[in-house]
Amino acid sequence: MEFYLTAILQALCFSGLAIGIFISMKIFNIPDITTDGSFTLGGAITGVLLMAEIPPSLSLLVVMSAGALAGAFTGFIHAKLNVNPLLAGILVMTALYSVNLSLMGRSNIPLFNISTLFSPAFFLQDLNQNTFIVLLVFVVVMLLVIGYLLKTDFGIAMRATGNSETMIKALGVNTNRMKIIGLAMANSLTALSGYLITQFQGFADINMGIGIVIVGLGSVIIGETLIHWLKVKSILTNLVLVIAGAVIFQLVLAVTLDIGVDANLLKLVTASFVLLIVSLPRVLSVQR
Incomplete structure (x- = not known):
């Protein structure tokens, strides 16, 4: 049971990543590979600041600002310099x-005996349950903030930019600025995931972001499938289902390991699972 709880905790850490990819790919229709770098950026800054005994709350602000800056650079190169x-x-x-x-300064920063976000949390005796409560608070606050933002006039303009850029331009909206802000927001959330996972696993590694976009993409695709099946229209419910997709994705990987599949094959299993999710709706539609 603890094994599957750990998978759920990891999924909650990846919730910002999933929402970030949802914003870039499903709202703006932009395949943003910056994710791999901004995820590691969040982890790297977290490791460095915690080692310097900077409080986790202050570290969070720096991490999200750095992630936003990385996303803004991508948005600037695309929108202003007309690069693919x-x-x-x-x-x-x-x-x-x-x-x-x-x-x-090195490839790996261990955080042993370092005070983290989860250190002061002693609501329950079980460490994983304490971590779950802290992560749940993070996820709920993130959902409420992003859900509210996307329902404002500014958020509607962002969503319209992805749906019909020509139409929203005719209404006087600066679509280039919307793309830059959208990618900044997406990568800020991705860096937040790097911040959480670094403290959860107890180290930051230079290669921690390699292929992480697949994890986020798989979560978004599962969430999108749930959205389609349930015919959900509310943007807040959409975000909740995307996070549910992240949980399902991690549970599937946990089951894979639990049944004895070699851990060295986990990336292969991950890629195969995402391929299955992507292709299954098309296969079913052809059969009909």
Whole structure:
């Protein structure tokens, strides 16, 4: 049971990543590969600041600001320099590898005996249950803030930019600015996931973001499938189902390990599972 609770905790850590990819890919229709770099950026800054005994609350502000800056760079390259969004993301992600390595000063920062976000939390005797409460508070606050923002006039303009850029331009909205802000927001949330997972697992690693976009994409696709099946219209419910997708995704991986599949094959299983999720709706529609 503890094994599956750990999988749920990891999914909650990845909730910001899932929402970030939902914003970039489903709202703006931009395949943002910056995710791999901004996730590690969040972890790297968290490790460095905690080692310097900076409080986790202050570290959070720095992490989210740095993630937003990384996303804004991608948005600027795409929107202002007319570079393909996929290439823009790859360029920033590649640059962030050197930035992250320079910040860390080494490839790995262990956080043993370092006070983290979860250290002061002693609501219950069980450590995992305490961590669950802290993460749940984070996720609920994030959902309420992002859900509210996307329902405001500004949020509606952001969503309209992805749905019909020509129409929203005709209404006088600066779509380039919307894309930059949207990507900044998405990568800020991704960096938040790096912040949480670093403290949860107890270390920051330079390679922790490699392929992480697949985890987020899988979560979003599962969430989108649930949204389609349940015919959900509310943006807040959409966000909740995306996080539910992250939980389902991590539970599937946990089951895979629990039944004895070699841990070395986990990335292969992850890629295969995402491929299955992507292709299954199309296969079913062809059969009909």
